[in-house]
Amino acid sequence: xxxxxxxxxxxxxxxxxxxxxxxxxxxxxxxxxxxxxxxxxxxxxxxxxxxxxxxxxxxxxxxxxxxxxxxxxxxxxxxxxxxxxxxxxxxxxxxxxxxxxxxxxxxxxxxxxxxxxxxxxxxxxxxxxxxxxxxxxxxxxxxxxxxxxxxxxxxxxxxxxxxxxxxxxxxxxxxxxxxxxxxxxxxxxxxxxxxxxxxxxxxxxxxxxxxxxxxxxxxxxxxxxxxxxxxxxxxxxxxxxxxxxxxxxxxxxxxxxxxxxxxxxxxxxxxxxxxxxxxxxxxxxxxxxxxxxxxxxxxxxxxxxxxxxxxxxxxxxxxxxxxxxxxxxxxxxxxxxxxxxxxxxxxxxxxx
Ligand code: CP
Numbered sequence: 332x333x334x335x336x337x338x339x340x341x342x343x344x345x346x347x348x349x350x351x352x353x354x355x356x357x358x359x360x361x362x363x364x365x366x367x368x369x370x371x372x373x374x375x376x377x378x379x380x381x382x383x384x385x386x387x388x389x390x391x392x393x394x395x396x397x398x399x400x401x402x403x404x405x406x407x408x409x410x411x412x413x414x415x416x417x418x419x420x421x422x423x424x425x426x427x428x429x430x431x432x433x434x435x436x437x438x439x440x441x442x443x444x445x446x447x448x449x450x451x452x453x454x455x456x457x458x459x460x461x462x463x464x465x466x467x468x469x470x471x472x473x474x475x476x477x478x479x480x481x482x483x484x485x486x487x488x489x490x491x492x493x494x495x496x497x498x499x500x501x502x503x504x505x506x507x508x509x510x511x512x513x514x515x516x517x518x519x520x521x522x523x524x525x526x527x528x529x530x531x532x533x534x535x536x537x538x539x540x541x542x543x544x545x546x547x548x549x550x551x552x553x554x555x556x557x558x559x560x561x562x563x564x565x566x567x568x569x570x571x572x573x574x575x576x577x578x579x580x581x582x583x584x585x586x587x588x589x590x591x592x593x594x595x596x597x598x599x600x601x602x603x604x605x606x607x608x609x610x611x612x613x614x615x616x617x618x619x620x621x622x623x624x625x626x627x628x629x630x631x632x633x634x635x636x637x638x639x640x641x642x643x644x645x646x647x648x649x650x651x652x653x654x655x656x657x658x659x660x661x662x663x664x665x666x667x668x669x670x671x672x673x674x675x676x677x678x679x680x681x682x683x
Pocket of ligand 1: 392393394640
């Protein structure tokens with residue numbers, strides 16, 4: 332595949348890319364990671380280029396990895412707070428002199444810079460599932476420069492890339508790797524579904540043996556699940572869903588327990604806009620926590636993964652996430668966080 336074929340492309344969802352294209356991105360990420368480790372500068376790649384970043388939600392990793400990445404590639408990342416500009420809004424959601432239609436914002440920024448990155452989920456779209464992804468698609472429809480998804484309400488494609496790069500580094504490839512993505516309890520019921528959905532999409536695309544574990548009521552988007560089935564069939568992996576936390580961990584090479592919201596939190600027709608019902612489902616499953624006992628069920632060479640931020644003492648015990656060296660299973664959560672930098676630099680250098 333010619334790397335040129337990625338130039339100018341939007342990066343909104345992993346399903347927009349072929350497996351070969353994703354493998355190219357991982358190769359470039361590993362090259363850039365090696366160069367950085369050796370002190371070889373690559374600041375000529377995006378010299379003079381600007382990435383506009385619009386964050387409707389908070390962030391530590393995503394904001395800082397994009398900013399650091401653009402600096403290392405020789406460009407500039409410009410942070411935009413939607414409340415300090417005229418908040419980009421879809422037609423029908425506009426407020427005079429307070430918002431600006433997405434089509435107009437996209438066509439102004441594309442005259443000034445080289446890519447637009449956006450994070451939006453949850454409250455800014457009143458928990459209308461898919462509302463944020465539709466807004467990113469609208470940006471992409473109007474923008475002549477690439478639009479990058481820094482997490483919406485359906486996909487977190489850069490997190491997913493960092494996840495599979497971490498797996499590739501730890502296991503040398505994907506064939507035969509048992510990947511368990513599991514729900515875990517959190518005191519917050521407001522975490523989007525994007526991370527687990529992107530994780531299982533990439534894991535099945537790479538042909539791993541994937542288990543999705545969650546209590547009843549925490550189901551993910553049926554379209555994503557159908558795509559995972561299709562990837563598993565195409566790429567000779569497997570995909571199964573379990574409601575048994577400990578059973579799902581048995582023999583796993585990758586243990587990825589994290590909270591996501593329950594379906595009732597979304598607006599109808601997807602959910603019921605029912606925060607109390609959502610809370611009740613969470614409260615029944617406080618025992619879904621990753622501890623040393625959980626890790627002992629996994630393969631001896633297993634890695635613990637989490638996109639971070641994690642809720643220590645709820646999603647995971649301290650002595651799991653902090654075990655980054657020694658014998659047996661290890662936490663790879665901080666390698667995974669670092670890999671955000673490398674995969675994003677790869678995508679930016681290819682599409683911009
Ligand atoms: N994993 C992740 O996206 O982290 P932030 O919310 O800090 O960006």
